[in-house]
Amino acid sequence: MRRCAEIFRAFLMLGLTSFGGPIAHLGYFRTEFVERRRWLSDAAYGDIVALCQFLPGPASSQVGFAIGLLRGGYAGALAAWVAFTLPSAILLAVLAGVGFALDNTIGQGVVSGLKIVAVAIVAQAVWGMARSLCPDRTRSAIAVLAVLIVVGFGGPGGQVFAILTGAIAGYSFCRSGVAEAARDIAHPVTRRVGILALVAFVLLLIGLPVLASAAPSRLIDLFDVFYRAGALVFGGGHVVLPLLESEVVRSGWMSAGDFLAGYGAAQAVPGPLFTFSAYLGTLLGGVSGALVALVAIFVPGFLLLVGVLPYWASLRQNAWAPALMRGTNAAVVGILGAALYDPVWTAAITGSSAFALALVCFVMLTVWKVAPWIVVVVSAAGGLLISVA
Template structure:
């Protein structure tokens, strides 16, 4: 168990670049260097996590920890991989004065502009990259555009950001008849444990329908994001953006944190740590960061134990592959809608932010500069121009 924790702590400190890059780090470290499992077993674990809602790389780490050291190994793998970026994001929220009660420095507004512009570039690059890989024919492209239209229509109803993904999955199950198939996973989970995990997942979803209130709105949004995100870390953006509509955090503060998250190693879901610290509900600061961090990952943890034992049967069901394909196409449309509103709309026409956004996009998409380097540079340039 100590080996699992220290190995994933090292990965959490050094795995920059997003979930796809994380899977490359995992493969090199855990398959090639340490030999914890072979290539086919690793590929099957990645296949399972790719069709589950939640952060794919974190779920892969949980499952590998489960294979290596049982249930405690799954917990320690998540803790090691998540802890560095969660602590850093909470510290960033504190340093920016989001919940500290003190006046921000003069360069603060410019720094927010730089982070916002970098976030625009990162989301634009994600939309185009995901569209190229997930929308490969006319039906999937149609689903993506339809999902974008539905998402924009639902902007006044921030609690329904998940609906385009659900509709896309339903359409995909009807239209695309290919099935996802996988061999047996090298995992053994007792049925009782799987049943309890499923009940925990249902209980977490129940949080999202509790009576309104600032704390409940915060917790419901965090749990909803952790339960319904398909397609990688960037898709958490529109689901968490409901906190802005609820008046729990400002638009610029929200996207400043999202931009800062691009510069972090480890999972992008630790954006929730920033929001938990910086939000304006009674549950903020260190306790809010801890609660948000645990709750955004808890649904994934429960799903891992609930679904793994029955994965082989679920993957062979008619329409399973089509549902995944439709959900993935809808993810592209959902991100495209977010790119337009609020990002492009809020970016405005002020030349500094537009120029930083264009330069950041060119560095990421054309010159393949690591996003975390671009984000740090954009923040520094914004602060310089704003001081």
């Protein structure tokens, strides 16, 4: 219990102060747990990061979960996740609950600014991911193909098809023939537990849509939607945007404006971007909806992590494994690029003033390297000025 309390305190401090997104979170984790606390070696930390980037799900939260698992077993993993996730989840749920999108000039101006900053943030994510994940013609072609698939098919089905197509293309055209050296990570997960976790992941992925159809319930529907989104997110937290938008906006559950305003607000709080689900869950089902959405979106990534962990050393020796991920990540760039236009751009850029503000925010993020939460505040103030001008 003392060790779990230690884990909880360490991750709670990070949950309160870790601004900047998943890449920044990984830097914070390394500083805290490798350099300062020396809970694990640099090599072990690198292996954990490689595994979590290989799997779908929120990479930084999976890394934190894995560190808690190695340090304090399953209770330590739960303590790490709760502590890192709780601060931003509470903040976003409160914002949704008090209805910060007030029906007046001030409220609508702030919401307009939050939608505009979402354009800059997603554009920065697309630009950065394209540079790192599509560095050659083959992967650039896969990204373009993913855009065409998403535009042609639409909805969650088109996104899943784009990811599968990217994986197949990566396996066919992106193999380097160089496998990584085997190096096991000391962990408490047995192979039997790993198999059970993988079985649970598949059963939930297949069974939840059936259950939602057989027993209509808003909470079951929410668990189904957010579980599927968490199971299909490759390449970082921003990629959850098009997946969730297809489910909650195109289905008519909420407006694109409310969705993007919450996404913009999520950039101004510390911790994992996946806590955006708490905002959406609150709008769709109150406190119980927030809890269901929050748990559901994280569960698949954690099940996959526990399931693959016992087999990671042998899996990484196969040259096809990184090839699949190269193709999948390239497809993810295309999916996020398509989302940048619709719904992000179409819902937020309604005139030349909005475009100018979005451009300023983009420059602040990419050239001036201003902290995202500061850019969010600037955009909210800019949206307010535009609304009263």
